[in-house]
Every structure is written in structure tokens, then in C-alpha cells.
Amino acid sequence: MNSHAFRSKGPELLVELAHHVADTIVDVTGLDLKVAEQVGSSVATRMMLVWGGQNVYFPMGISWNTSQRDLQIFSEFNGRNHSELAKKYSVSLQWIYKIVKAVRKEEQARMQGDVLNHDLSR
Structure with a gap:
């Protein structure tokens, strides 16, 4: 069995969150991509600090x-x-x-x- 099969998806989730936030900022505001990426990274870091180690449920809206x-x-x-x-x-x-x-x-x-x-x- 692959030892990576049970590896946490946490870092991948944070990277994806940062990308989605950056893309949304660019789409909505037209802000420079580099600045949007910095904001996306900051949001992902904040979510990690606030909710790190917890299971968070996102409703379907x-x-x-x-x-x-x-x-x-x-x-x-x-x-x-x-x-x-x-x-x-x-x-x-x-x-x-x-x-x-x-x-x-x-x-x-x-x-x-x-x-x-x-x-x-x-």
C-alpha cells in the first residue's frame, strides 16, 4: 500500500484556497495578480491559524x-x-x-x- 494514501490533504487545501481567493480577487476587482496572490496566501494562512486541525464543513449554499x-x-x-x-x-x-x-x-x-x-x- 502506498504510504502517501493517508497523507493529509491540508496543505493541498490551503494551496487551492489561496489560488481560488486570488482568482476571485482578480475577477471581481481587477487587482494585480501578484497582489491578489499575496492576499490569497494571507487568507489561506489566516484560515490555517483560525481553523487548523479542525474539520470544517462548507455548506452547499x-x-x-x-x-x-x-x-x-x-x-x-x-x-x-x-x-x-x-x-x-x-x-x-x-x-x-x-x-x-x-x-x-x-x-x-x-x-x-x-x-x-x-x-x-x-
């Missing part, structure tokens, strides 16, 4: 995508199109009501926080 979808549904909501949105997004009518209520509540909380922060800064 379903809740992130759902959250984005819910915001899209709310932005399309006009007060009378519950059924249309339920059909368009393949969710139940009750789910549309729930999304609208939840996003509206978050918006109100954010706005109240903005008003409170504004009053406190006076």
Missing part, C-alpha cells in the same frame, strides 16, 4: 440561494400577486405569505435601527 430568491420574490411582490409568485418560483402560496412577512419584518427592523442610529448620532 442552499440557504444563501434561498435567501437571494426570497429577496427577489419580495422585490416582485405588489400586494396582489401571491399566486403568480408561487407559480413562478414553484413554492406554495403559504410560503409566499411567509417570505413577504419575514422580509417586511427585516426591512422594518433595519429601518428602525437606521432611525435609532441617526438619533443617537445627534
Whole structure:
């Protein structure tokens, strides 16, 4: 049996993380590749220091995508199109009501926080 079969994938993971971070920085910001590679390496080192030796689970992003979808549904909501949105997004009518209520509540909380922060800064 190959003695490398059970070798840790840790260093490979950090190298790959550094490359992905650098590529993303270049794609999103257009930053110079050398600088992006330095940032990628720094992020990989930071993750090693913070999470080194731990098993870290990366979710599939379903809740992130759902959250984005819910915001899209709310932005399309006009007060009378519950059924249309339920059909368009393949969710139940009750789910549309729930999304609208939840996003509206978050918006109100954010706005109240903005008003409170504004009053406190006076």
C-alpha cells in the first residue's frame, strides 16, 4: 500500500484556497495578480491559524440561494400577486405569505435601527 494514501490533504487545501481567493480577487476587482496572490496566501494562512486541525464543513449554499430568491420574490411582490409568485418560483402560496412577512419584518427592523442610529448620532 502506498504510504502517501493517508497523507493529509491540508496543505493541498490551503494551496487551492489561496489560488481560488486570488482568482476571485482578480475577477471581481481587477487587482494585480501578484497582489491578489499575496492576499490569497494571507487568507489561506489566516484560515490555517483560525481553523487548523479542525474539520470544517462548507455548506452547499442552499440557504444563501434561498435567501437571494426570497429577496427577489419580495422585490416582485405588489400586494396582489401571491399566486403568480408561487407559480413562478414553484413554492406554495403559504410560503409566499411567509417570505413577504419575514422580509417586511427585516426591512422594518433595519429601518428602525437606521432611525435609532441617526438619533443617537445627534
